[in-house]
Every structure is written in structure tokens, then in C-alpha cells.
Amino acid sequence: MPMLSDPSAKYRPFPQVNLPDRQWPTRTITSPPRWLSTDLRDGNQSIIDPMDKVKKTRFFDLLVEVGVKEIEVGFPAAGQTEFDFISWLVQSGKVPEDVVVQVLTQSREDLIARSFESLEGAHSAIVHLYNAVSPAWRDIVFRMSREEVKQIAVRGAQQLVEEAAKRPGTKWHFQYSPETFSTAELDFSLEVCEAVMSVVGPTKDWPIILNLPATVEAATPNIYADQIEYFCRNLPNREAAVISLHTHNDRGTGVAAAELGMMAGADRVEGCLFGNGERTGNCCLVTVALNMYTQGVDPGLDFSDIDKVIETVEYCNELPVHQRHPYGGELVFTAFSGSHQDAIKKGFEANEQQNDEQWRVPYLPIDPADLGRDYEAVIRVNSQSGKGGFAWVLQQTQGLKLPKKLQADFSKHVQYMADDTGRELNAADIWECFKQTYYLKVEKRKFRLVDYEEARAADGDRVFSGTIEVDGEAQRVSGRGKGLISSVLSTIGKTYGLEFEVCDYSEHAMGTGVDARAAAYIEWALPDGRSGWGVGIDEDVATASVRAILSAANGAAHGPGTPRF
Incomplete structure (x- = not known):
């Protein structure tokens, strides 16, 4: 059926929180925060084929490697497979001393007991207790009063204390979640959490974790932040509680809700790498962490090899990380647009020349190298690209720093190739196009330098003499001029009747040390006004300039302006 013309007949706006003196908007x-990964539990239950022991182990090892110190490893009462993995992990010695494993359980006596059994032998562990508290769950699912729902939480908290006392060899921590917090009354969430705290008896040195989930994201993230700030302000014995966030992404703002929730006073963030989770996913820990990083805050998580992280996550979840996912996506650091490419190219050049280490490159909020990404992948070329794009590719892959007018001249050839192929051009395509356009390929040349020598005449002129291959046949030639370039021009004009003027000349080194080469660029013009460019590359800068003249001669002989491939 069609969408409603008046959706207000079916849906109601989420109510605001009465917090006129809210403080979070002015905080940074x-x-x-303390990070908790729920990849092995919330993430695992949301994929078509749940992870087996091998995949779970690999994922756990990755989480430890990137620096996650609290890891929810499963729901032990869900089944024997889950229970067996948790027990094996705890007893395997794979859990570092500074990493705390966490398990999840509903507030039911048998499930709580089973959860403690799975953690036998752990040096430290968190048991995460939850029950839903919102009106929809009370009225529709449970058909219970507020008091009855609160007592579910209280009985569960009592059992946490009892089960922990039976196992004094483990350092126990307790976490309670008023599930569906984001759609529950704030006063009732506070009432239930206070009742749980009164049973557990947390202190500043041994706090309880109160997780306040946006189980279903039903409002804008600012409202969630208001809920968190209101809760933090009104919770008695606040110093004995760690406020944790567990946001979902139903409205597409799970990351924003977590960030604003931290500003509102939360201490801990739960989520999954790259946002896997039920429905539209959980908060993406990678995004939140790297958002902080771009603001100069060390997130305490290491994503310096983000491609390895992606490879593991994709293998374990059997879900692809979207190409446009923040920071991790294959294309997030890639520019196809000509104006974007030009700005990025200039940004990199300016970055190399500045005296401080501040990152200031247009369109790139983070240095791809910090995540193990190669600069060569930043700019890619297709039919939407401009001269800045291919110029950057040639500079990065071949060491060529093309003059701006040469970039403009070459752009029409690249555009022609992109339109003709109808696909993205890679670095090899662009280099092949460049070689053909400026006659760096043997089979395309009319004129080809075989060898030459230079001498000085008695009158001070420079004398060029050498062998030039013309249409495949070698010929000895010579000419005079005031310098090397003019003597080569004189040779070509006298021998072949090809007269053209050099309008501009530039050169630069390509690389350093014993492998360094030189590139020379010549802008030429014919008497009839037609013009073009010649390019020469050689280990010797003088020879590079000679090759550039012959490249120009090839262009003048064939006629400029027409794509040549």
C-alpha cells in the first residue's frame, strides 16, 4: 500500500525531555570512553550464519590486538555451543590479564546460574543482567505493572551477588541494563536502577555498570543525550556507577547518539566494529574512535592497519564493509571529481611544505597513512575526473610533476580514454595514455633519438650531432645554435623542414640517489598557431631535454589536438 499522506494519523513525534538547563551542548x-565490543554477542546473533569457534576466536584475537579491554563474548544460556565456546575461551589462557570478558543474561534464575557456570576460572568477568522496562514491553509483552517489572530486576541482582559469592577466585563486576531505556519513562528507569544498586551495594572503587540502551532508536540523538544527562544528574550515588551506552542505528544516527551521550556524561560505549548488529546495526566503534582521533583525542584503539581489521570482520561476519563506510570503506579516501582531485592534490603539496604537523588537506578529514592506506588510492580517474586527478596519479606512480598547461593539454586525452572505455582508469592506463600521447612509445614515433654528442664551435655556438631514426631508418644529422635546445631545433628544421618554436621549457629530477632520472617538458608552437607539448625522460638532464624536443617534433609532425591511442 502507498505511504500515508498524513503519517501523523499513525505515528507520533517522540516527546522532548524537560531539561531547559541542559549542559551537554557546550561540552566536547x-x-x-571505556570501550566494550559486542561483536561476539550482539553482532553474532544478527548474522545469517553465526560464527563458529574458529571465527569467534579470530575475532576475539583481533579485538585484543586493536586494544579493546572489555569484550562481550556471548550469551551462555542461549545454547550448548555458546556455553562451550565461552568456557573454552576463559580456560584457554587466551584472555590477557588486562582484558575483561562479559556475558549477557536475562533476569531469570536458571539463565543467571548458567552464565556464572560458563565463567568458571576467569580472572575477572562482567555479568550483564537485563530486563525490559518500557511501557510497550510492560503492557504488551509482560502484562505487568511497574512494580512487578522492577522486582524482576531486583531478584536478578540478588542472584548476581549470591552466585559471585560462590566463586571468590574471580574478580566479579556487574552490569545492569534497563532494556528499552530510550523508550521508557526516565523516572522509572532511575527507580529500577536505584533498586538494583541497593541490592548490589556498589562503591566508587567497585562501581556497577549501568547500561542505558537505545534498544530501538526512536528519537533524534539530542533527545537521547537529554535522557543520559537527566539520568546522570538524578542518579543517587552517581560516583558508584559507570554509565554505559548501547545505541542502535534504526534512524541512522547511532554514532551521533553515542557521541552526544558521552558529552552528556556517559563513561562507556558499547558497539561493534563497522556497526554490525540487529536490524540496521549497532553503534560503529571504528567510526566513534576515529572521529575522536580526527579531533586530536587518542581513542585508545589502534586502527593503523584498517584493511586487516576489515578483512577479519568480513571473514567472520560474512558481511561486506560498505565501500562508503566511514574511514574503512574502499572508496572513502577516493576522489573521482576533478575539483575534489585538484583540491586534494594541492593539499598534499602544501602539507609537504608546511613547518608543523597539522593535517590540512581538503576533503580528507584524516590522513589515510595513519590507517595504513596508500596515498596512491586517494585519487582515481574516470570520466568525471579533471586534470588534478591524473596529474596526481602520474606524480605518485611515475614521479612526473606536470606543468599546469601540460596538465590541461593531457586532460583531453585522458577524458577521451575514459569516455571510450566507460570505466575507471587505473595508474597503468594513465601511464599508457601519457606515453602514447607524447610519443614515449617506440612504435608511435616518427623521430627517435639513437645517440648524440654536443660540441662548442669556435664562435661559441653549440653544435649538435647525432643519429636520429626517422620512420625506422637511422640518419646522421647535425645543427648549430646558441644552446643545446636551439641546436636540436636547428637540426630538425634544416634536415626535415619542420619548423616550430619553443614557448616554454621546464625540467625536474625524478627521485634521488643513483636511480634518479630527469624529466623535461617543452611547449611548442607551429607558425600556423597550433601548439602542443613534448616530454623527455632520461638519466641525464641534457638528454632528457633532447628527447623532449624530439617528442615535440613527433607531435608537430602528426598534428596536435587529436587523441592518439
């Missing part, structure tokens, strides 16, 4: 995030 200056330190990282």
Missing part, C-alpha cells in the same frame, strides 16, 4: 569529548 576530550578523553576516550
